[in-house]
Amino acid sequence: MSSFLSFINDKRVRDWIYQIAAVVFLVGLTIFFVRNASENMVKAGIASGFGFLWRTSGIEVPFVLTGYTQSDNILGLFWVGVANTMLVTVIGIVLATLLGFVLGIARLSSHWLTSAIAGAYIEFVRNIPLLFFVLFWYFGVIAALPAPRQSIGLFGIAFLNNRGLTIPLPDSVDNFRWAALIVLASWVAYGLISVWARRRKERTGQDAPLLAIGVGLILVIPALAIAWASLATRWDVPALRGFNYRGGFAVIPEFVALLAALVTYTAGFIAEIVRGGIESVPKGQTEAAGALGLRPGRILSLVVIPQALRVMTPPLTNQYLNVLKNSSFGAAIAYPDVVSLFMGSALNNTGQAIEIIAMTLAVYLVIGLAVSGVMNWYNARIALVTR
Amino acid sequence: MNRVSSLSLWRERLFGTPFTGFLTLVLAFCIAWVAVPLIRWALIDATWVGTTRADCAPGGACWVFVRARFGQFMYGLYPVDQRWRVDLAGVLFLLGVLSVIFAPQRLRLGLGVAMLAVLPPLGIWLLSGGFGLRYIETREWGGLMLTLFISIYSSLIAIPLGILFALGRQSELRVIRLISVVFIEFWRGVPIIAVIFLASLLLPLILPGGIGIDRLARAVIGLGFVIAAYMAEAVRGGLQALPKGQREAATALGLTYWKATGLIILPQALRISLPAMTNEFIALIKNTTLVLVVSILDLLGIAQASLADPNWVGMNMEAYAFSGAIYWLICFALSRWSRSLEKKRRL
Numbered sequence: 001m002s003s004f005l006s007f008i009n010d011k012r013v014r015d016w017i018y019q020i021a022a023v024v025f026l027v028g029l030t031i032f033f034v035r036n037a038s039e040n041m042v043k044a045g046i047a048s049g050f051g052f053l054w055r056t057s058g059i060e061v062p063f064v065l066t067g068y069t070q071s072d073n074i075l076g077l078f079w080v081g082v083a084n085t086m087l088v089t090v091i092g093i094v095l096a097t098l099l100g101f102v103l104g105i106a107r108l109s110s111h112w113l114t115s116a117i118a119g120a121y122i123e124f125v126r127n128i129p130l131l132f133f134v135l136f137w138y139f140g141v142i143a144a145l146p147a148p149r150q151s152i153g154l155f156g157i158a159f160l161n162n163r164g165l166t167i168p169l170p171d172s173v174d175n176f177r178w179a180a181l182i183v184l185a186s187w188v189a190y191g192l193i194s195v196w197a198r199r200r201k202e203r204t205g206q207d208a209p210l211l212a213i214g215v216g217l218i219l220v221i222p223a224l225a226i227a228w229a230s231l232a233t234r235w236d237v238p239a240l241r242g243f244n245y246r247g248g249f250a251v252i253p254e255f256v257a258l259l260a261a262l263v264t265y266t267a268g269f270i271a272e273i274v275r276g277g278i279e280s281v282p283k284g285q286t287e288a289a290g291a292l293g294l295r296p297g298r299i300l301s302l303v304v305i306p307q308a309l310r311v312m313t314p315p316l317t318n319q320y321l322n323v324l325k326n327s328s329f330g331a332a333i334a335y336p337d338v339v340s341l342f343m344g345s346a347l348n349n350t351g352q353a354i355e356i357i358a359m360t361l362a363v364y365l366v367i368g369l370a371v372s373g374v375m376n377w378y379n380a381r382i383a384l385v386t387r
Numbered sequence: 388m389n390r391v392s393s394l395s396l397w398r399e400r401l402f403g404t405p406f407t408g409f410l411t412l413v414l415a416f417c418i419a420w421v422a423v424p425l426i427r428w429a430l431i432d433a434t435w436v437g438t439t440r441a442d443c444a445p446g447g448a449c450w451v452f453v454r455a456r457f458g459q460f461m462y463g464l465y466p467v468d469q470r471w472r473v474d475l476a477g478v479l480f481l482l483g484v485l486s487v488i489f490a491p492q493r494l495r496l497g498l499g500v501a502m503l504a505v506l507p508p509l510g511i512w513l514l515s516g517g518f519g520l521r522y523i524e525t526r527e528w529g530g531l532m533l534t535l536f537i538s539i540y541s542s543l544i545a546i547p548l549g550i551l552f553a554l555g556r557q558s559e560l561r562v563i564r565l566i567s568v569v570f571i572e573f574w575r576g577v578p579i580i581a582v583i584f585l586a587s588l589l590l591p592l593i594l595p596g597g598i599g600i601d602r603l604a605r606a607v608i609g610l611g612f613v614i615a616a617y618m619a620e621a622v623r624g625g626l627q628a629l630p631k632g633q634r635e636a637a638t639a640l641g642l643t644y645w646k647a648t649g650l651i652i653l654p655q656a657l658r659i660s661l662p663a664m665t666n667e668f669i670a671l672i673k674n675t676t677l678v679l680v681v682s683i684l685d686l687l688g689i690a691q692a693s694l695a696d697p698n699w700v701g702m703n704m705e706a707y708a709f710s711g712a713i714y715w716l717i718c719f720a721l722s723r724w725s726r727s728l729e730k731k732r733r734l
Contacts, residue, residue: 019562026566033593040592111407112400113414127718129673132711135691140703321576328578331680343584353588361577361585368576 037354044351052350053078059345061336063252074346081338082363088255088337089324092262096323099263100270107275118271125268130329133265138257138333148245157237159245164253166238166245170230179229183222190217211301254335262323269319277312278304310382317375321368338363429708440699452702453709456693460709463529463689469521473532476513480506480539507543510536525603529684531713537607537675537685542618542668544611549618550657554648556619557626567619574616580677582609587681606678610671617667625660626652659732665725669718686710 007013041048053075060070065083068076106118125133143162146152151159151166158167170176190213197208238248281304289299331340338360347356402408432447435454443449453460462470483502490498514536516522528536555567574582586609590600629652637647657664679688690710694703 015560019560022563022566036595037589037592040596043596111410113411117414117418123719124715127669127715127722128711129676129687129714131673131676131679132687132707132714135687136707136711139691139694140707144703325576325578328580329677331580332677339578339581339584343581347588353592357581357585357589360581364578364581365573365576 046351046353048352048355050355052352052355055350057346057349059341059349061341063255063336074350077346078338078342078359081336081341084255084335084341085324085327085337085339085363086367088259088262088330088335089327092259092266092323092327093320095259095263096266096270096319099267101274103267103271104274104278107271108278122268122271125265126272130261130265130326131332133261134258134329134332137260137264138254141260142253142257148240151240151245157235158248159238159240160256161245162253163250165251165256166248167251168235168237169249171234171236175229175233176226179222179225182225186217186221186225190214193217252335254330254333257333258327258330258335261329262326266319266323266326269322270316273312273315273319276315277308280311281307306382310379313375313379313382317372321371324367324371325364428704448705448708449702450705452693452699452705455699459530459689459693460686460713461530462532463684464527465529465532466521466523466527469523472513472516472520476510477532477535479513480510503543507540525601525683528603530689531686533603533678533683534672534675534685534687537603537610537678538668538672540607541610541614541671541675544608545614545618545667545671546664548611548615550622550653552615552619553622553626556623571616571619574613575620577613579610579613579674580680582613583677583681585609586612602681603683606681606683610674610678614667614671614674617670618664621663621667622656622660624663625656625658628659629656662725662729662732665721665728669721669725672718672721673714686713 038048054073056071057074057077058070059077061068061077061080063084064080065087066076066080068080103118103121106114107122109115109118142164145160145162148159148161148163151161153159158165193208193213194210197210200206200208236248238245240246285303285307286299289303290296294302327337328339330337331344334340342356343360347353350356400407401411427447429448432444433450434443434447435450437443437451438455440449440452442451458467458470462473465473483506487495487499487502512518512520514523514528515525552567552570555563556571558564558567583606586605587602590605590608594600633651633655634647637651642650675685676687678685679691684692687710690706693699693706696702
């Protein structure tokens, strides 16, 4: 008996008992839910399995990037949704980052009025629900835009009206393929040069003009390549015929509204991250760098920005993942993203809730895991090395 | 003297150099360009009194619309003669919170537990009825009252669950830690709108046949689970901020895990995480708007639905301005409170 008591009072044994109990509880709960679900599904006559993915979808989508048509299968519909989610996410992240950095730096401006305006904007957007902005842009702004005949022209090539945004479309993408290749090559070249420069610096202590090379290879050459491709291509510029614009590419109003909402909302949060990141670098760092004789430009690029980036990266990653997740707010205005197309339309047509929900959530979880993986790697690379 | 110096300070700030002067003028022009028409629309040209759309002057805001719909914005379609029940529930909730805040220190814990045990069921009884009160279906609830109801009841699920999973994530037991990490990362990784869909579709499916579950309850449970994951991360911040010696000392004194957690760790950790938890609560208030996708009409949903009224066509701006202002006031006040808590702790 006493040996049993000492056995049961052993911490290791107890730990095992608790863990086994937790697992048994979870497994039991899962079995309970699965049994109920299968019973309920049999009762309601819902099929199970992924066979439905190869059935013809018959759902018309107003905004397709993948070449999907109504007669394709439901799996095709799924990819349309994923592509639309990715499109609004990627463009949203780029624009929100730009606006967020501008606002964050404006907030730190020594000019009082600039800082006050940025502060007012940030306090305004952060305390209002994103769905408010989505509905406001869609029903308040886009719907109130003029009809196609009175469109707002943007440089005479793109036209904004209450049916969305019409932008020019290139006649062929061949030149852009070349441009993409050049961009990729110059980015790879920059990566190789920076590795070589670091090794050389460790060996000989000599600095390479990495900043200038970086600007050249990352920004200037790609910009030139894209500029060349756009000039060398014939563009199909939209033109007013009858009551609407013909030619070019019609971006649906839902996309414009969702993008505008995501950018205006997220920029407020990114601005605070940028401000916090720059403020987190102690003033002594700048002063010490100056005392060492560094010029202001090099103080910024060698001392302030690397330390600010280290603080900014994790919350910035979070915001980017938020943009991905928040792109699903488009479901409220029927932007055809993966939630509204797949979890909405496809689910209504097939009734296979469990499979469809699992696939939809998997999209976000897989992308989220991939992004956090990349960011963790980047974070580890720029982390403070303590020796 | 003081006045002159502050005036010259402002002149220095705004017109110190030719460039700052130019910048000030440009920005002031931009502000005027936006603000003047806005103020004219919202205040000067606006119509405040009247009963129908015809009373409103064109070109200005028609606040008559908001006055006519005020009851709906606050209570949704809740029957007018029963709205005192909502008010009573709100007053009781406020009294409960205030009594806990102002109670003497030694009574506070007991009173808090008592309030937690009594108030939530009482609130549900007052709002939905039964036992002598008229039964009112949740589809008639709406407006600001529903926003607050969902926020408060979701956090009643989210806060305990979040604390539990935050503790689980710090646990020495590997299996418990794994379960907690998977729970937290799963719910943090998926969009809340998808979770609300999921809760409204899956909850009736995985429960034994015959158990009907109210669609508002589904939304509250779904939101509660997601916010629990975010709350867990907020609490983790507090747990990690505590020196390791606190638990070691408590264990050395012979306290069990739960006693050490309840008496030593959590009281300190929760105080540290309170600002972060408040921020999650603000996010929750903003995210309750998403119940719109399962046709539950909270404040924003009621505002959106009111746009379809043929008697009040074209009231988009008024509806958005009013509902947006309410969200802003609530969230701004809470965020200021959270910021002051944080400052107090830093001092």
